[in-house]
Amino acid sequence: MKFRSVDPAQSTLREVHHLLLGGVAPRPIALVSTISAQGINNLAPYSFYNAFGANPPYIAFSPAFGGRDGSAKDTYNNIKEIPQCVIHSVTFNIIEQVNLSSAPFDPEVDEFIKSGFTTINSDIVKPKRVKESPFHMECLVEQVIPLGGTKGSGNLVLCRVVRFHVSEDIFSEGRINPDLIDLVGRNSANFYTRAQGHTIFEVKRPRGIIIGIDQLPDYIKESEILSANNLAQLGNCSSLKGRKEIHAFLESFKKMEISADNLIKTKEDDNYQNIFLSGYNLWQKDPVQARKTIELSAKKALEDHDVDFALLALQSSEILTDKE
Numbered sequence: 001m002k003f004r005s006v007d008p009a010q011s012t013l014r015e016v017h018h019l020l021l022g023g024v025a026p027r028p029i030a031l032v033s034t035i036s037a038q039g040i041n042n043l044a045p046y047s048f049y050n051a052f053g054a055n056p057p058y059i060a061f062s063p064a065f066g067g068r069d070g071s072a073k074d075t076y077n078n079i080k081e082i083p084q085c086v087i088h089s090v091t092f093n094i095i096e097q098v099n100l101s102s103a104p105f106d107p108e109v110d111e112f113i114k115s116g117f118t119t120i121n122s123d124i125v126k127p128k129r130v131k132e133s134p135f136h137m138e139c140l141v142e143q144v145i146p147l148g149g150t151k152g153s154g155n156l157v158l159c160r161v162v163r164f165h166v167s168e169d170i171f172s173e174g175r176i177n178p179d180l181i182d183l184v185g186r187n188s189a190n191f192y193t194r195a196q197g198h199t200i201f202e203v204k205r206p207r208g209i210i211i212g213i214d215q216l217p218d219y220i221k222e223s224e225i226l227s228a229n230n231l232a233q234l235g236n237c238s239s240l241k242g243r244k245e246i247h248a249f250l251e252s253f254k255k256m257e258i259s260a261d262n263l264i265k266t267k268e269d270d271n272y273q274n275i276f277l278s279g280y281n282l283w284q285k286d287p288v289q290a291r292k293t294i295e296l297s298a299k300k301a302l303e304d305h306d307v308d309f310a311l312l313a314l315q316s317s318e319i320l321t322d323k324e
């Protein structure tokens with residue numbers, strides 16, 4: 001990998017902004033509702049945004065000063081006058097409306113009306129809530145921290161959440177279900193990411209002390225079939241398999257026979273047990289090809305998060321080699 005190293009102090013604001021937008025992504029989007037001292041509702045999206053603590057709950061977002069004229073956004077001016085806001089999650093079904101609310105309307109313009117959103121009263125704060133979003137946080141603004149105080153600089157708005165409102169429709173088994181909430185993230189330029197369906201996947205957290213990639217046998221680490229992610233999945237276990245376990249694993253496959261016809265079919269199969277079986281049966285004839293087939297079965301097993309099977313399959317080559 002060849003790296004481009006950039007000194008932000010020697011770069012234009014545009015260049016630095018592009019780097020952040022491209023590399024710090026996809027970013028969650030806060031749809032921020034504020035109210036002016038004159039009582040005008042304001043709505044705008046902010047993707048320089050995240051949660052920073054749960055006890056008590058804190059979130060922050062950053063309205064920047066204009067890059068050309070240093071002007072402050074309405075959101076910034078409003079929270080300076082009334083230090084309160086409601087932050088909403090942005091879901092796929094409202095992304096185009098949210099985009100409308102980012103237009104530079106005058107402070108006198110109510111962006112709920114412009115973008116076609118419905119207001120609901122908040123319990124604690126003055127700014128209104130957006131009915132169409134399924135996740136709302138009523139917030140008190142505790143600090144506005146200037147991050148440069150000049151053209152293009154950010155202003156970190158630190159907010160304490162004092163009330164959540166969450167649609168019952170997005171819960172399953174007591175938790176917010178990522179598929180049901182269907183969130184949108186912001187990438188660079190005009191690109192967005194939809195977090196739904198196949199784009200949502202699981203990564204198992206290490207449980208206690210794990211062996212790590214370095215402890216895997218060389219014949220696994222040197223595989224041309226397993227990826228770096230696969231090796232990390234294998235290293236995410238507390239120990240390698242013992243010989244007894246591997247023997248028992250091989251015994252369970254011994255009784256199964258496989259015909260030459262099926263061999264070809266099973267190689268295209270997604271069933272990793274069948275793939276392993278074809279590799280196992282091939283061992284006497286062609287150990288190099290057999291090892292590759294077994295590695296493929298392990299790779300398929302890892303797609304299914306079956307680390308135990310993958311380790312047993314891969315380590316079985318130790319015993320099969322001994323038998324040669």
Ligand SMILES: Cc1cc2nc3c(=O)[nH]c(=O)nc-3n(C[C@H](O)[C@H](O)[C@H](O)COP(=O)(O)O)c2cc1C
Nearest residue numbers: 044045046047048062063064073074075102103104
């Ligand atoms: C998805 C999205 C994310 C945005 N994120 C930011 C941001 O993090 N900071 C910022 O200053 N402007 C951001 N903008 C631009 C503001 O939304 C835009 O300047 C808006 O007019 C500000 O509205 P206001 O003046 O009513 O506060 C974003 C725009 C979009 C569409």
